[in-house]
Amino acid sequence: MRPFRIAKANARRLPALGAAFFLALGLFAPQAHATPAKTPAPTTPTTTKSGTPRSIPLPKSPDTPRDARPLVSDAQAKPTAPAAGSAAEHRVAARQLAAAPCDVSGFTGKTGAALVQQVKGASLDCVNTLFQLTGNDAKAAFNEAQMVTVANALRDTSATYPGDNSTSASQLVFFLRAGYYVQWYNPDAVGAYGTNLQSAVRGALDGFFAAPHSKDVTEANGGTLAEAVTLIDSARENARYTGVVKRLLADYTTSWSGSMAAAVGNTETVISRGFELPEFTAALKADPSFATTVSSFVTRNSAQIDGGDIVTKIGIDLGNWVADDTLRAQGRPLVKDLINRYPLVGKTGPLTMNLLWFTEKKDGGNCSYYGTCDVPAKLVPLVLTSNHVCNPNLSIRSQSMTDQQFADTCTSLVNQDAFFHKIVKDNGPVKDDRNTSLEVVVFDDYYNYSLYAWSMYGIDVDNGGDYEEGHPDQAGNQARFIAHQASWLRPAFQIWNLNHEYTHYLDGRYDMYGDFDAGMTTPTIWWVEGLAEYVSYSYRGVHYDDAVTQAGKGTYKLSELFDTTYANSNQVRTYNWGYLAVRYMLQSHPQDVDAVLAKYRAGDWAGARTLLKTTIGTSYDADFATWLKACAADNCGSLPTTQAPLCTAADTRSYDKNCRRDGVAATTGNYSYNFLNLPAGVKQLTITTTGGTGNADLYYNGPSWATTSSYQSKSAGSGNAETLTITNPPAGYVYFSLYAQQGFNGVTVTTTYN
Missing domain, CATH: 1.10.390 (Neutral Protease; domain 2)
Structure with a gap:
């Protein structure tokens, strides 16, 4: 929710409340793999060169992922630790040898051949529980000697791997994955891993991927294959097995499904996290065909693109070539081709917009080469297709809002003005402030906000919105609040941080002289x-x-x-x-x-x-x-x-959903007759009277005029503070009256319903 005036060439721009934390890494930048992931401290705003937008940490919405990049539709941040279990989706053909409950002591109290037998005889579900080990159990199960023993067993088993799990290769792979995972988070307990384990794991993976049946395109093979691909990254052997990744990408067709498709999907982890390792980028530099294989994988399988698919995710990884100085020459033409081949919006939006982000953030100043200099201007009408003017000073641009949502939003903001001024007691705008109008931009959800707003408006998107005050002293300056709907609250409609951000607009205009930099x-x-x-x-x-x-x-x-x-x-x-x-x-x-x-x-x-x-x-x-x-x-x-705002109907007897009339009066013994026209489905109608002199009693009579002798409910206290709450009133015209028990004047009458 917070806009605040942030700088756009010394203008004010504030990312809105929405970020539980800010990542200082650029959007979609690979994260470090050298140390276990920790919750980052809030990023401090930094002064940048004139013209560079600054962002300020803001609480994020519940939808905001842990990744600062534009998103694929179901993406979260990639952890820097080895991937956790479970392999449940790859178990279709697995032979479950141990039906008995899993006993951790079987793994912590055995070594050598006994340990191997224990692992091979356990169910995959049982091995999956080992990812949770800590302390002495973690050390006993996963110290380097134990891991070497199991890695050597996988090497030996791979020599006769039959293309299914009848020899329990999956259990061995899964145990090794669990070990790397647990050691990552418990290095002091487990102990260091060194060259002995590295050599053993390389022998195991070499043996498995060399086995003829590891190339079988079957569900039975796919379960073990998928886990072995993930083990490549767990063991940080991404560079050694680029050939395996290339083969899977090149061989993949749309006929691959289930665990075989999962195996290909797991190559994305090997690729994306490989960029954290210098030896991986060196391997790619020596083999330009790897990049073209990735590009070909995308174009051959583009019919599968739906925003959250493996083609999109792997295609986005091509941006890492552009981000790397040594690989940029390989990546530029491939990224350029994909950006210009596929639409910016729709199913291919996540692919094109993420790749576009890499070109802008990691290869800046080259939009002419990529043919993307006009993208921000092109995106606005493509994405923001629904627009509304509240009044000459307030307008809304959105992806898709209904007439009622526009009306409710306008009402909320317009009515907030009086509330704000009542609190700050200002005497009008500060000197030289010409921000007479505000444009509210509303994306459908955080996903669309993160995908497009960074390009359209040059803002950071790892937050819940962004308020740009601009240059308030310049004529024609456009103040703008860029927001998104709170999709997690649906079916209720809410623009996340709307009233918080609007306060920033009002505060900047009526309380804070000058621009953002001045106020800071x-x-x-x-x-x-x-x-x-x-x-x-x-x-x-x-x-x-x-x-x-x-x-x-x-x-x-x-x-x-x-x-x-x-x-x-x-x-x-x-x-x-x-x-x-x-x-x-x-x-x-x-x-x-x-x-x-x-x-x-x-x-x-x-x-x-x-x-x-x-x-x-x-x-x-x-x-x-x-x-x-x-x-x-x-x-x-x-x-x-x-x-509530004043009622607008010309007939002074007519009230509406949320409005008031001031100065209502009647002489002793007479009535102030009133009515509302209710839509169907109203759950509760509330009528209140306050202020003024005399004594007014409140009567309600549903579809007929209300009097002291004909009413369904009444509130008749000694003064003018009366309230009636009507549950499930009928649709159509309903009637209420104020009866002058004693002549009254200056009474405020308010009606609300939901």
Whole structure:
């Protein structure tokens, strides 16, 4: 959700809330294989050359994968560790020799021939459980001597491999895979692997792939073959077996299915992760036919492309040739051919857009060679086919939104204006701000956002959206929020981070002088992100569970939160604690907020900093700590209320789905008669009256005019604070009235339904 003003040639651009973490590696860049994968720390924003977009870490949506690249439709980040089990999909022809429950001690308490017998006699399901071993069990099962023993057994078994699992070759391969996996994550427990194991595994794999029946195109062979291909990568022998990969890619036809197709699919792991190994790229440099084999595999089997298939995934790997200085000459013509051969949208979109990413990010400045300089402009009308104008200051471009979704989104944003201004109490736009209009871009889901937005708008996409403020002092500048639908909430419709991002637009226009760089000269993130969270949650009436939970931890002092920057914070501090700081200050010290905003609006960043760090300093820390304890008990204080928009029908008696009328009046003993026209399927209708003078009672009578003698329900308190909630009202016109028990004036009447 956070836009914020980020730079596009010193303009503001903010990736929206959506990233649980940011990867500093480029989109689709291979990850290091030298150490076990660890959760990366939040990436700090960096100042780049003028014109280069900057990204700021933001909480990601639940759909955001652990991979910074554009996506194939079902991709997640590739782990740097050896692939885990299970091989269930490759077991069709496997002979299950041990039906008894799996006893781990059988693998940890045996060595030599007894261990081999144990492995070969176990079921694949049993061997699969070994991927979970840790500690002493991991060492006893998978120390180097044990692994050498099993690798030598696979070598011997491969000499007479019959093309099925009747000799238990699959169990041996699977055991070795489990060993590499467990040792990767438990190196201290298992111990190091050295040249003895390397030699033994090479002998085992050499023997298996040399066996004539390892080339059988059968389901029986495919199960073991698929596991052996994965073992290549587990043992980091990717360079040694490029010939095996080439053969499988060259021989593959659409008739291959089941485990044989899986075996070919597993070559993608060998290829993509091979680029982490210098010896692999050296092997490819010495053998240009490997790249052409990959390209031919794609073009021969392009009929299979559907976005998440093995042809797409393996084809995308050609981008790694472009990314490597020593292989770029091989890769350029092949990548160019595929980009220009297949459409940018539809089933081939994941292939072309990922390859395009490599050309832009790893071979930049050569769009003329690839014929792709006009792609961003071409993509906009191809992808964003549904457009709507809310008003002269607000428009929406989307992939596919219904008229009702457009209307609801417009209403949500337009009504948020009044809510925002009520909180910040501004006197209009800051000086020199000409961002009079906002364009909201909505992709169908995170997948489409990640696939296209990076090219169309030059942004990072490993986040939940991006707000570009641009140059607010320049006439004709277009502020833009690039977003995606929250597909995981369907069938409910929601644009992820919509109200948070819109707050950034309003805050930049009415509170923060100048562009993004100006606002970042001193730490302002406590306010920028805290306000966006505060408005988003308060306006939508959503309880901020995560922030309340954090309040109970008491992690930060208020004076520390005034120092928050994108560089020194993480998701929790930026958003949860920013919200808590802003909420506390607005509720407990509104006069100080007014003073700080006066400085921000004038661009007096140093003055605001002095006010926060010197004038206020640590004086509120103790009270903030007390407030946090109360907030943790869900007593955070009152939030501003959301007021429904005014009803627009010319007939002042007519109400609608979410609207109000002010100044309603009637003399003593008389009525204010009113009605709504409800669509079918309304679950609940709520009518409320507030404010004004006198005493108005509220009556509802369904399809007939409501009076004190003819009604289905009523609310008749002593004042004007009345509420009626009607469950499952009928479709069509329904009627309600305000009866003047005592003459009333200035009453606000609001109707809502869902």
